[in-house]
Amino acid sequence: MLLATQTSRRKFLLSSLIALPAMGIAVKGLSAAAAAELAAPSLDGYKPTFFTPAEWTLVLAACDRLIPGGGRGPGALETNVPIFIDQQLAGDLGSEVYLEGPFDLNAPPTLGYQLPYTIQQIYQKGIAAFDAWCQKAYGEHFALLDLAKRDDALKKLQSGEADFAASGESVLNGKLFFNELLNHTRQGWLADPIYGGNKGMKSWIAIGFPGARASYLEWVAQHNVPYPLSPVSLTGQRG
Template sequence: MTSPDKAGRRSFLKGSIAIVPVAAVGTASAVLRPTADEIKRSAPPPDTPAQQHYQPGYFTPDEWAFVNAACDCLIPKDQVGPGAVELGVPQYIDRQLQTGYGDASRWYMHGPFQKGAPEFGYQSKLTPKEQYRLGIRAIDAYCKAHFSGKSFAQLEKAQQVAFLKDVEGGKIQDDFNMKSFFSGFLLKNTMEGYFGDPMYGGNKDMGSWKMIGYPGARADYVEWVSESKPYPYGPVSQYGKRG
């Protein structure tokens, strides 16, 4: 949530993400290439947008309210482009937690679990599913204790943003380590769902790709790499759908 000094957060994203190749806009379960079954369970059919009245398969109603509120804080809709909720990012996160990613099925999850430098990889016995369940529980408990019994989703938008900034900055001390959950899962997964291929359940109608002028999975656009003007054609998803 930290903004560059001379540019708005969304403008910064628009300028920096536009040059990232499609392979780099990964998804949570793509440590290895996802299986066909995982893709089928995590994504809607190629011509079906994220449903307005989507029913979460993993999150409880209170957790779902948190995820929607948090995603809206991280990437809100504004004059630059669509917001995370509008592009189905909460749905993306819920779907991913129902794949092997949610159970950490492709991660080494045996002990010993010790604190270590980032280059040593993930050091926790908690799966992504458990991170979300316990992380949301810890955040809501803290909010209720410090905001007159209100959960995170019940706070005013300005309060939510200020709280997440404090979490990101490590200003809130807690037993669960909300900062690690925020940076390692919530923020990361929100970015994935917003900028990833729609086949994974987010980035509805390739809205973020249109915003930054990203061509998507087009076979050839080398001649435009050195051009200073915007790419003139709409994006293409890995399903072949054109934006």
């Protein structure tokens, strides 16, 4: 109970600090972007709600290669993308999907979702099958591979070369699992921080996205002109 009280108090204080610049009140040595950074959870100390420790380790390693750091923008781990995925899977995204058959796994994409699995099950079964395939193909768990082998494994997962059937998974294939993981990684990188990812609005700052500003009509018709204002999140945080 004491821990919960301390956590709530910390969140309240940080939220207050974030709100001060929006009201025109300067906080010496602390910018709104820095306050937003402080308010976001630490990836190192985060305890997954949905993933098991083994699943979480693979997700961290995969996200790190799908959007690696050190480029022109922040990486997936810098922006808490795995936290976004975990929180979304623990909520409605992971469990609420129409699962009344019949299912046709060979149907064209225009006919919509054809798997008898929830998104949660896609991750659970996909992670297990992919890691089992990595152990057969490379002699090691995916998260323990060197970076070049991780990239190679993900490319084979994307192309469908990673054989899930050999691990007993006859419904889900590697390509489908890769597409889910990649789509959610992109979403976590670009979504509003309220959903767990895009820590400190770093990705918005990198691409010049204004976020949830109430109005920026005067900039709509100005082409090839850098947008000068910092982004704003749904909760009023400023990057």
